[in-house]
Ligand SMILES: Nc1ncnc2c1ncn2[C@@H]1O[C@H](COP(=O)(O)OP(=O)(O)OP(=O)(O)O)[C@@H](O)[C@H]1O
């Protein structure tokens with residue numbers, strides 16, 4: 001069981017089982033809706049984890065790519081007459097392209113400098129979305145037309161539960177594939193010693209860029225899903241707080257753990273709902289819980305628990 | 314055949330001249346040692362040859378091609394690899410995975426295939442893993458293949474770096490103090506490994522403080538002191554060279570004694 005949970009493919013099966021079984025225990029569509037949100041955020045975080053947890057490069061601006069996906073499915077059909085599915089594809093491609101162009105110069109920076117540069121990128125993208133009001137509706141955002149595929153109207157919590165759940169399984173499977181490949185080994189090598197990786201023939205700049213582009217694409221898919229699901233998009237979806245939220249989910253769940261990304265997304269999505277019972281103290285409670293988690297499970301929830309299981313058996 | 318040629322190498326760090334006018338040639342299949350007291354510039358020389366530092370002056374030629382200031386990964390492609398004095402191990406990967414990274418250049422690097430784990434990727438992973446196990450066995454670490462590198466003792470990590478560098482199939486291999494931190498038994502093993510590497514036709518450039526080992530296995534020895542070449546020659550020539558005795562061996566009595574012993 002332990003080995004199964006630790007192997008990347010075991011994790012994919014675990015997530016698939018979770019997605020398949022969960023509806024049986026979710027009492028109302030309110031919970032189904034939350035589960036769909038968890039899957040959507042988890043998808044973005046799995047992508048971010050490829051960049052941060054495996055390749056070891058931080059990004060504090062990933063909501064920017066999330067926002068590009070979200071606004072693509074809003075602007076495409078509304079202003080350009082492009083069908084939603086095509087706008088979705090274009091949005092993901094655009095996010096990847098921007099990551100590719102900006103990534104080259106930015107990823108030369110390391111550590112804190114990279115953090116600040118990606119932060120700037122995220123803020124820049126959010127600013128464009130706020131200021132180009134004619135296209136984006138400005139600070140109030142804009143409605144997103146429903147997705148329609150071959151006459152099938154993709155709407156409602158249950159539908160989006162399945163769409164996002166299945167996409168998450170596929171996203172996790174792709175991430176697991178990558179990790180077990182030469183590309184994944186190159187990512188992890190860069191994380192531990194860039195110098196050694198270079199000397200062994202790894203084109204470090206190329207692999208950092210690849211991780212950045214891939215993670216941007218994951219974020220854009222998730223962003224588009226959220227916009228289509230909500231039927232509304234605002235600049236907040238691309239904002240600084242959302243970027244921080246993604247990083248927190250990745251770190252809390254466990255960097256370098258795909259299942260950790262799902263757990264991190266789940267906790268930060270579900271916990272605020274649960275903590276509403278504390279009324280005014282909701283944010284204080286959330287902050288305190290996060291601090292306690294990081295103190296006692298400093299490698300992140302999933303890796304720390306796996307280590308604990310290993311020790312105790 | 315000359316595979317590596319350094320010509321008039323010079324570099325300085327903010328006023329400190331770390332290397333000046335250093336030249337040498339290394340032949341395929343030989344063990345060429347570079348020795349010198351602490352701070353002589355040996356590691357700096359390796360950093361220049363392997364593309365980590367850019368020299369202020371001089372040229373580096375690898376198998377006839379001028380590769381001065383090439384990026385390390387381009388040098389790896391042309392057959393240069395190295396180990397590090399201060400370890401650069403992938404600590405969060407297993408020993409086998411460390412060596413598998415060394416196979417990078419010999420693997421197909423089609424990302425699309427990797428994203429979907431096509432059967433060719435699985436086959437290749439198996440082949441890479443097998444080669445890694447062979448190399449671990451070659452340096453005497455066969456039993457530790459699946460151990461986390463972070464949990465291995467220092468001496469094992471030194472040899473792990475050798476296996477990893479060999480995985481790139483180098484023509485020139487730079488070893489920076491491979492026997493540092495090894496007990497006498499391990500030093501003997503490293504000694505034997507280096508000889509076998511050279512027997513395969515790989516040029517080994519060896520930086521090592523264990524004079525006994527250097528004198529035994531090197532075909533030629535290049536002596537550096539304060540960034541300058543003192544002399545170059547066979548073990549017998551270097552050992553009896555008055556400057557070497559005065560400047561290098563003379564200041565480190567124990568090493569001198571061992572060298573003569
Ligand atoms: N990146 C750097 N910045 C500043 N000074 C440096 C740098 N690298 C090396 N030096 C200096 O260059 C000189 C040579 O150092 P180097 O590490 O090459 O010596 P070494 O011969 O390898 O010594 P040891 O036997 O202790 O390993 C030293 O004075 C060192 O402090």
Ligand SMILES: [Mg+2]
Pocket residue numbers: 355356357398
């Ligand atoms: Mg040194």
